[in-house]
Structures are given as C-alpha cells and as structure tokens.
C-alpha cells in the first residue's frame with residue numbers, strides 16, 4: 001500500500017476529521033444493523049488513544065434525491081429519517097464500543113486534554129452537532145478536547161457534498177489538522193468529504209478499515225496467490241463487465257458465473273431460458289467475454305442446472321432441472337445442486353477467492369440454497385488456506401445469514417467501490433490521500 005495511514009502521523013492534540021461510513025439501516029430511531037459502526041470503531045479508538053480531538057462525518061441515505069422524488073410523486077418526505085442522531089445515541093449508550101482511552105501519549109489535563117483512566121469508559125465524551133458545516137459546527141469543533149468525539153449531521157443534507165463543491169469542502173476542512181478516510185464504500189465517489197476536503201487539509205491519510213480493504217483487495221488485484229478463483233453473481237451482466245474484463249486480463253484461473261447474469265450467456269449461446277431474467281442487449285458482450293476468457297486460458301464455469309418455477313404456480317412448482325431442459329414457461333431463480341457441487345469443487349485448492357453477487361434470488365427462501373452452498377464452500381476453502389474476499393451487500397448478507405462471517409478472510413464494506421477497485425479503476429477517495 002503506497003498511501004499513508006493514520007499510523008504514519010502524529011495525532012496528539014490534533015483535530016482529526018474521520019470520514020466514516022455510518023450509512024446504517026435505521027427504523028423508528030433504532031439501528032437495525034450496527035456492522036458499519038463497529039467497523040469504524042478501531043480507527044476512532046486509535047485516534048482517541050493517540051490524543052486526537054475527533055470529528056466524525058458520514059452520509060446517510062440520499063436525502064436530497066429522495067426529497068426530489070417525493071416532490072415529483074406528491075408523496076410525503078420525512079427529513080427526520082436522514083438524521084445521524086440515532087447513531088450518536090448508539091455511540092453514547094453502547095459502552096461495549098469501548099470508546100475509551102488508555103491514559104497517556106500526550107493526553108493529560110496539563111497538556112490541555114482530559115485525564116483518561118484506563119478503565120474509564122468515555123462514551124460520555126461523544127457529542128453531536130445538528131449540521132455538517134457552519135458556525136455551530138465550527139464552535140463545537142473549536143471546543144473539542146483531546147479524547148472527545150464530535151459527530152456531525154448527515155453531510156448529504158447539503159447539496160455541496162455530492163456535487164463535490166469546493167466551497168462546501170473548504171467549510172468542512174475548517175479547523176481540521178488531519179483528514180482520515182475510513183469509508184471505503186464511498187471512496188469510488190469524488191464527493192466533498194471523500195475528495196474535495198483533501199485539497200484544504202495538509203495531512204490526508206487512510207483509516208485502519210480503509211487500510212485493511214486496500215491491503216486485501218490490492219493483493220488480490222496485483223499479486224494474488226494462485227489458483228485464483230472469482231465468483232460473480234447477481235442480476236446484471238452490465239454492472240459487472242469491467243470487473244469481468246479486468247479479472248480475465250489479470251488471468252484469474254477460474255471464473256464462476258451464477259445468478260441471473262448467467263441467463264444472458266445462455267440465451268446468447270442459443271438456449272431457451274424461459275422467463276428468466278436476461279439483458280438482451282448484453283448478449284453480444286457475453287459471447288465476447290467467453291471468447292476473451294478462452295483466449296486468455298481462463299476457465300469460465302457457468303451453471304449446468306438450476307432451480308426453476310413454473311410462472312403459473314411459483315410457490316409449488318420449484319424443481320431442479322438441467323439448463324437445456326428449460327422451456328418457455330419456466331423461470332430460473334437459483335443455481336441447482338449439480339452446479340453448487342461443481343462450483344464448490346472448483347474452489348477446492350484455491351489460494352485466493354473473490355466473491356461478489358448472489359447465485360440466485362436469495363432473499364426468497366428456498367432460493368437462497370445455492371448462495372448458501374457457495375458461502376459454505378468459500379468458508380471451507382478458507383479453512384484450507386485460501387484468502388477469501390466477499391464484497392457486495394447481497395453476498396455479505398448471505399455469509400452473515402449462514403453464520404460464516406468469521407470464516408471469511410475479509411468481508412469488504414464496499415459494493416460499487418469493491419467492484420471498481422477490482423476492475424482496476426483508481427478510486428478518487430483513495431487517490432486523494434498522501435503517498436508514503
């Protein structure tokens with residue numbers, strides 16, 4: 001990794017802006033899944049432990065886009081849904097987050113900081129300000145003491161955030177000594193808090209979560225241990241063309257394609273796929289991908305069987321059939337057992353595995369079976385020595401659903417960012433950080 005990290009800079013007494021990903025599901029003011037918050041804790045804790053005054057900033061949903069949509073449709077828009085206040089309550093009330101600091105390292109009442117005893121939980125040193133920029137924020141930032149944490153309100157409530165407006169970015173940077181990006185999932189977007197701000201802060205570095213992402217993904221991209229097997233699934237080929245091409249260029253040893261994506265390949269080959277999801281305009285691309293894989297010596301594996309339902313009786317008609325027996329009335333919703341076994345077999349002996357996208361419509365049981373089988377096979381290969389990386393909301397959800405999260409080497413917090421990184425694109429939020 002050629003980017004500086006939080007470990008490369010002196011944080012003592014410094015005001016440190018950490019761009020985190022607190023874009024968490026919230027229902028009736030309660031956090032439904034705190035994975036992303038937990039993911040940011042090591043960096044926050046590291047900063048506090050090293051005497052920083054911490055400013056946390058994140059986005060939550062897409063308030064301005066949703067507001068515009070609601071106006072167009074004449075439906076109600078509830079701005080309260082986009083407040084990060086529930087995250088603040090969560091940070092304060094969860095003493096298990098251990099937002100405390102061991103004493104020392106430049107933090108003492110004499111040096112202007114607060115005394116932080118070893119066992120002292122400092123969750124009461126977490127504050128919230130109801131805006132992202134402006135006088136109120138500036139005042140709160142200027143009053144921060146070492147070891148304290150200030151969470152800003154959702155940055156996307158300002159149009160300047162997503163527009164990467166320079167004036168807005170400059171306001172975010174006011175009073176900030178060190179910028180830390182720990183939000184890998186938004187690093188593929190050049191927004192004010194991921195890119196613009198770096199033009200106005202002297203020192204810009206990666207957080208610990210960002211560092212972990214870049215190390216795992218960077219190694220898979222540039223120096224994978226082989227055999228290297230990639231598994232791609234999900235609905236659309238179109239979303240994944242750049243990553244497929246990059247994986248072929250980098251001569252992944254095996255490329256396994258499942259999910260609805262596979263039907264575009266089958267239809268292009270002349271098979272009947274019934275009412276299964278197909279992107280007709282991607283059929284020529286699918287054929288090109290197959291040619292490219294062949295020329296590069298990459299083994300491209302498609303399903304041989306699938307779980308189908310009759311479109312007239314989707315509840316009771318589920319059965320596994322060979323792809324070639326699909327007729328016009330059937331819909332394919334998952335890979336079949338033969339395919340799951342073939343894919344699992346292809347993962348045996350792998351040393352690097354990258355997985356993005358479900359093998360079927362996994363949100364609807366029992367069409368999660370294929371995806372869960374792959375999750376198990378990836379976990380098993382990891383136990384036998386593979387480095388496994390799972391990215392994308394659906395595949396990560398499947399791994400969690402199967403209780404296998406701790407059996408995967410790295411669960412990437414990025415969806416689009418992971419795919420863009422693996423496609424070889426330079427992420428603007430990473431590019432903007434200081435080089436080592």
Ligand code: AMP
Nearest residue numbers: 234235236259260332333357360361362
């Ligand atoms: P993507 O966003 O392209 O990764 O696609 C994820 C979505 O693809 C999930 O919501 C799955 O339910 C859906 N999906 C995967 N396979 C199928 C399938 N065979 N038929 C319908 N939907 C599918």
